[in-house]
Amino acid sequence: MIEAESLSKRYGPLTAVDNISFKAEKGDVLGFLGPNGAGKTTTMRIITGFMPPSEGRATVAGMDVFEKSREVKSRIGYLPERPPLYQDMVVRTYLDYVAELKGLNRSQRGEAVERVVESCGIGEVADRLAGHLSKGYQQRLGIAQAMVNDPEVLILDEPTIGLDPKQIVEMRDMIRKLAGERTVILSSHILGEVSRICNKVVIINRGKIVANDTIEALKKSLQSTERVTMRLQKGDPSVGDAVEKLPGVKSVSKSGGTWNIESEPGSGTVENVAQLVIDKGWGLEEVSHVDISLEDVFLQLVRESEDEREAGLQEGEE
Amino acid sequence: MRGAWAVWKRESRYYFSSPTAYVLIAVFLIIADLAFLYMFNYYTVQSGQFGRFAGNPPFDFTPNWIMEVLFDFLGTVILIVLPFITMRLLAEERRQGTDELLLTSPTSILDIILGKYFAAITLVAVMLGLTVYMPILLDRYSEIAWRPVLMGYMGLFLMGAAFVAMGLFISSLTESQIVAGLVTFGLLLGLWLVSGMGDIIGRVMDIFAPGVSSAAESGLKYISLNDHLSQFLKGVLDTRDLLFYISASFFGIFLAHRSIESTRWR
Numbered sequence: 001m002i003e004a005e006s007l008s009k010r011y012g013p014l015t016a017v018d019n020i021s022f023k024a025e026k027g028d029v030l031g032f033l034g035p036n037g038a039g040k041t042t043t044m045r046i047i048t049g050f051m052p053p054s055e056g057r058a059t060v061a062g063m064d065v066f067e068k069s070r071e072v073k074s075r076i077g078y079l080p081e082r083p084p085l086y087q088d089m090v091v092r093t094y095l096d097y098v099a100e101l102k103g104l105n106r107s108q109r110g111e112a113v114e115r116v117v118e119s120c121g122i123g124e125v126a127d128r129l130a131g132h133l134s135k136g137y138q139q140r141l142g143i144a145q146a147m148v149n150d151p152e153v154l155i156l157d158e159p160t161i162g163l164d165p166k167q168i169v170e171m172r173d174m175i176r177k178l179a180g181e182r183t184v185i186l187s188s189h190i191l192g193e194v195s196r197i198c199n200k201v202v203i204i205n206r207g208k209i210v211a212n213d214t215i216e217a218l219k220k221s222l223q224s225t226e227r228v229t230m231r232l233q234k235g236d237p238s239v240g241d242a243v244e245k246l247p248g249v250k251s252v253s254k255s256g257g258t259w260n261i262e263s264e265p266g267s268g269t270v271e272n273v274a275q276l277v278i279d280k281g282w283g284l285e286e287v288s289h290v291d292i293s294l295e296d297v298f299l300q301l302v303r304e305s306e307d308e309r310e311a312g313l314q315e316g317e318e
Numbered sequence: 319m320r321g322a323w324a325v326w327k328r329e330s331r332y333y334f335s336s337p338t339a340y341v342l343i344a345v346f347l348i349i350a351d352l353a354f355l356y357m358f359n360y361y362t363v364q365s366g367q368f369g370r371f372a373g374n375p376p377f378d379f380t381p382n383w384i385m386e387v388l389f390d391f392l393g394t395v396i397l398i399v400l401p402f403i404t405m406r407l408l409a410e411e412r413r414q415g416t417d418e419l420l421l422t423s424p425t426s427i428l429d430i431i432l433g434k435y436f437a438a439i440t441l442v443a444v445m446l447g448l449t450v451y452m453p454i455l456l457d458r459y460s461e462i463a464w465r466p467v468l469m470g471y472m473g474l475f476l477m478g479a480a481f482v483a484m485g486l487f488i489s490s491l492t493e494s495q496i497v498a499g500l501v502t503f504g505l506l507l508g509l510w511l512v513s514g515m516g517d518i519i520g521r522v523m524d525i526f527a528p529g530v531s532s533a534a535e536s537g538l539k540y541i542s543l544n545d546h547l548s549q550f551l552k553g554v555l556d557t558r559d560l561l562f563y564i565s566a567s568f569f570g571i572f573l574a575h576r577s578i579e580s581t582r583w584r
Contacts, residue, residue, distance in 0.1 A: 050418055050421050078422045100321075101419070
């Protein structure tokens with residue numbers, strides 16, 4: 001449905017997006033993840049036809065975003081990072097205006113406006129000025145304007161930014177509900193959010209893709225190591241060596257009073273460690289399994305890509 | 319064209335649902351009214367003098383003279399008021415991020431610009447329209463020739479439209495309304511004064527290079543925005559003047575279009 005083929009975007013000497021390729025099939029909810037300034041907004045702006053790429057091409061429903069811009073634009077609903085609202089317009093009038101810009105005729109517009117007012121839950125503010133709405137409602141109105149032409153493709157740039165925790169939960173539910181048959185791309189710098197709404201994730205950092213996979217696959221890749229922490233009442237110089245000799249254990253380190261043990265998954269490390277400590281009489285205080293969160297993977301991937309980049313830079317200098 | 323219509327409606331609604339239009343119209347009308355009163359008074363006193371001393375007035379001194387002088391003056395007032403109309407047209411969209419909505423909708427850039435252009439010249443037309451009572455009043459108590467009056471309105475309107483197109487272009491260059499307004503004012507004032515400059519440069523060049531002076535002078539006079547108004551005010555429709563204002567509008571719209579298009583490529 002949406003395909004980016006080696007997209008690059010340069011602003012003068014700065015490369016904002018560097019050779020990015022990814023694909024979203026019909027019905028996918030693709031999370032676009034990366035730290036601030038990674039190139040998420042630029043990529044989305046290219047897909048929506050707001051700006052052309054320096055290289056590469058983007059297609060929506062098999063049509064080039066720039067060659068068939070009118071056809072593509074009428075299939076896309078786009079919520080920019082800042083909801084594009086006219087402060088001086090009444091909500092309903094504003095939605096009617098957007099619908100007209102998107103080429104709906106008079107009879108379609110009335111229906112479309114009522115539909116999005118209802119589905120985005122802005123009925124109670126529909127007769128107020130957009131500029132007087134709270135941040136949460138402004139964001140909803142932003143989504144409503146993106147949905148008004150019943151688009152096949154929905155592109156949401158940081159839809160939960162600036163909302164309070166309750167609004168964030170509501171916004172996520174709304175996006176999930178609205179997604180339906182549509183293809184959705186949403187960007188975020190919060191991994192938990194993406195893992196809750198999306199089925200696919202593309203992680204980018206400094207304009208480059210560092211991971212492109214389904215959520216399950218990402219989680220699985222995390223489970224290649226199992227982490228265990230342990231605290232002891234009595235220290236003993238031989239603890240580290242003894243634990244390392246246990247089956248499946250890959251590394252042991254100590255920070256403060258806590259031991260961190262990494263091992264092969266399914267090697268029963270917690271049990272083995274507990275047994276060992278009791279046998280040796282070191283005074284077991286705590287031994288537990290640590291869940292590796294997606295957050296960790298994200299940080300790890302970003303860090304790895306930074307390291308590679310630095311290595312590349314150093315090579316360049318030599 | 320549906321997009322242009324949508325934009326026109328939204329802009330017109332903005333003008334007339336906010337104080338902007340009313341304040342501008344009020345300022346314009348107050349200045350125009352004062353000028354009308356002054357001219358009217360001057361005319362009655364002078365024509366009384368001519369009647370009493372049995373001399374013929376040195377030129378065609380009819381009530382049309384009032385309108386001609388007034389229109390000339392209104393041109394200046396439009397020049398001052400107009401940057402306030404055009405400065406926000408595109409600058410505001412960029413500042414509040416609604417350009418992302420416009421440029422990602424299936425409406426073309428040309429439609430957007432035309433919608434804005436027509437909305438602004440509609441406001442100019444409304445302003446001018448509200449002064450129509452002046453010639454009607456003159457005609458009620460005296461007699462005026464309508465042709466020069468109608469031509470005068472046409473000339474002022476076309477000139478206003480050309481101003482709007484240039485203001486629109488300037489507004490596409492920045493996201494600051496103040497900057498857009500000031501630059502537009504500077505540009506229009508420059509193009510207004512250039513005819514006076516033509517005279518001065520002509521005289522100076524006469525001394526140093528007698529051959530080129532008239533070319534430079536007429537060139538500068540040609541690009542001057544108000545010199546083309548004088549024929550209209552006399553009731554003469556000169557296609558050169560007509561074409562000048564229309565092509566100035568086209569040029570402004572063209573530049574605005576290019577400017578919006580190019581910001582996306584940067």
